[in-house]
Amino acid sequence: MSKIVLKATNVSKQYRLGQLGMGTISDDLNRWWHKARGKEDPYLKVGDVNDKSVKGKSDYVWSLKDINFEVKQGDVLGIIGKNGAGKSTLLKILSQVTKATTGQVKIRGRIAALLEVGTGFHPDLSGRENVFLNGAILGMTKPEILSKFDEIVDFSGIEKYIDTPVKRYSSGMMVRLGFAVAAHLDPEILIVDEVLAVGDAEFQKKCLNKMKDVAGQGRTILFVSHNIQAISNLCTTGLLLNNGQIETQGNIEDCIKKYVTNSRTETLKTIGIEDRLKRGTGNIVFEELKPVKNGEESWEFNYDDEITFQFKLIAGENTKGLGFYLAVRNPFSEEIISNFKTIITENTLNKGERISFTVALPKKTLRTGQYGLYFALANNDFKIFYDVLDTNINMPLLNINPVSMDVHENAGFATLPFNLKIN
Ligand SMILES: Nc1ncnc2c1ncn2[C@@H]1O[C@H](COP(=O)(O)OP(=O)(O)O)[C@@H](O)[C@H]1O
Ligand SMILES: [Mg+2]
Missing domain, CATH: 2.70.50.60 (abc- transporter (atp binding component) like domain)
Known part of the structure; x- marks a missing residue:
């Protein structure tokens, strides 16, 4: 039995829809007041499920609701779902970029994540400095990072710009370096959001191959993509999100089948x-x-x-x-x-x-x-x-x-x- 390296228990994430005004400010005060007295946040109960086709009654929306799953060491988990389903939110919570509103996440092992373009990079630092910064965040020593450095730069294909501040990078370059860093710094858990779609087809293929390698070394991968073929190729288990909730989990082909049936009926019926x-x-x-x-x-x-x-x-x-x-x-x-x-x-x-x-x-x-x-x-x-x-x-x-x-x-x-x- 492989051990469980990641476990999400009743994870929910609530966002407030972007509105300013007396209503929301007083909500904030009220929320603060409840918190200050050690009471449960009163607005946690009123959030609607995040279905954009139905207009919500409240200003609070659950981007994720009661998410429960576990990932075993060596699993390659494909997370799929239509836009707005909550995939990126989930990855952000798992990689601790944002906090869950309720619930818990337990993680065993070093995580490297490639989230939205540029996340994890300091804009004023050069590509080189960012590689070292990311390595340090992952807990690697300087010699360890140095030993991977050439491979990273080589993979990214942006050698010429490695000493340029990353704020001058195109999003494509950012993704190239971001992926190279995440995949080469020996993470135990590699998390990749669909940013790969930004890169050209050749680079995407290279990344998919690299992920295969990483998976082959027994590492755990969580991968979000709209590229169903890539998901089907790479992933061993799946999670289908729909309106912030898990619709299907387990077998990746089952998840794909359900996803595809959903999107097909939806796409073909509406203009x-x-x-x-x-x-x-x-x-x-x-x-x-x-x-x-x-x-x-x-x-x-x-x-x-x-x-x-x-x-x-x-x-x-x-x-x-x-x-x-x-x-x-x-x-x-x-x-x-x-x-x-x-x-x-x-x-x-x-x-x-x-x-x-x-x-x-x-x-x-x-x-x-x-x-x-x-x-x-x-x-x-x-x-x-x-x-x-x-x-x-x-x-x-x-x-x-x-x-x-x-x-x-x-x-x-x-x-x-x-x-x-x-x-
Ligand atoms: N920063 C935010 N503020 C408010 N709402 C957000 C924010 N980020 C995401 N959401 C909400 O969460 C939902 C899920 O978003 P996201 O996780 O990005 O979906 P996906 O990656 O599956 O397309 C979105 O529909 C949006 O309503
Ligand atoms: Mg997303």
């Missing part, structure tokens, strides 16, 4: 999902996406199935021209099919008008494994994006079932491009 609006104008949006196998919706296919996607779109505005873009990624987030672009119409779609079409990927194109998908709607020259569906954010993975070797041996060459049929 106004934040992350989609950030990536597209919303002029024309996906209303429905269905991969189909033998006429039935399925996210699982066999190697010799044709993979057909059925799309339904709706125009949110009168919009001239519609282009469709598709990419498929392998489990390392590399695009193995990209630049499949096609023009669906050059005409104007009127507000509220619907259009449906299917795209079929010929059989024997994708081998056994899990694939990420990327679908985008754009104008005719693909300069303006209307809507994006992306496995890394809001779609399930596509599963190709294992096949026997002889099926692979007999593999034919698939013919691209895809077959597009507009209904």
Whole structure:
């Protein structure tokens, strides 16, 4: 039995929504007055669960509510959940950047954390000085840090700027150094928030490999990411947060499945999902996406199935021209099919008008494994994006079932491009 290195018991975190005025000041006084008399904080009881789709009745919100879990030595725990679910808050509490309002956290071992960009760095100090500062905070001696220094700088790839104050770093550079420091200073528990998303794809891959190494050495890792493929690859256990509460915990694939089902129903049913609006104008949006196998919706296919996607779109505005873009990624987030672009119409779609079409990927194109998908709607020259569906954010993975070797041996060459049929 491996020992428990981290245990959270009834951890809750309450934030006050940013409002100033007599109300909140008197709340503060009242809170202070209760505290001064050794009484329980009266506002701890009135907080609402943090569901942004429901307008809360109070100014206090539970970003985390009654979180209970434990992590064993050597576990690689993937923490997932949609934006605002409380993931970063939880990591901040565990790495003692902020305090839980109630509950306890017990930790055995040195923690290194890569939280929001720049956290843990002193802006006026150089990269070099920050490496030593971080090492010292982790309890390392100067010679110990020195022995890792070159490796850290080398990994970060920012050698040229190592003596520049970090306040002059771009966020990408900050993350590069931050990760290099956290991963190389021999932490017993490594905590990584989704800041990695800031880095370029190559660096992200390097970090994921490094985390694999660290995990391989029996270290414990807590990892937050929207990159479900990375989570699935790396993590051994999972925690799914929803509105500040644990929805599923334990098996990572169970957590992913639940997460993906949740986000899929949510994404496809509404137009106004934040992350989609950030990536597209919303002029024309996906209303429905269905991969189909033998006429039935399925996210699982066999190697010799044709993979057909059925799309339904709706125009949110009168919009001239519609282009469709598709990419498929392998489990390392590399695009193995990209630049499949096609023009669906050059005409104007009127507000509220619907259009449906299917795209079929010929059989024997994708081998056994899990694939990420990327679908985008754009104008005719693909300069303006209307809507994006992306496995890394809001779609399930596509599963190709294992096949026997002889099926692979007999593999034919698939013919691209895809077959597009507009209904
Ligand atoms: N400093 C803060 N002040 C007030 N509310 C906060 C603060 N930080 C986070 N929150 C609240 O906590 C919720 C959870 O945030 P966060 O932990 O950052 O979520 P995630 O990392 O899962 O996207 C947010 O929806 C927000 O309402
Ligand atoms: Mg976060």
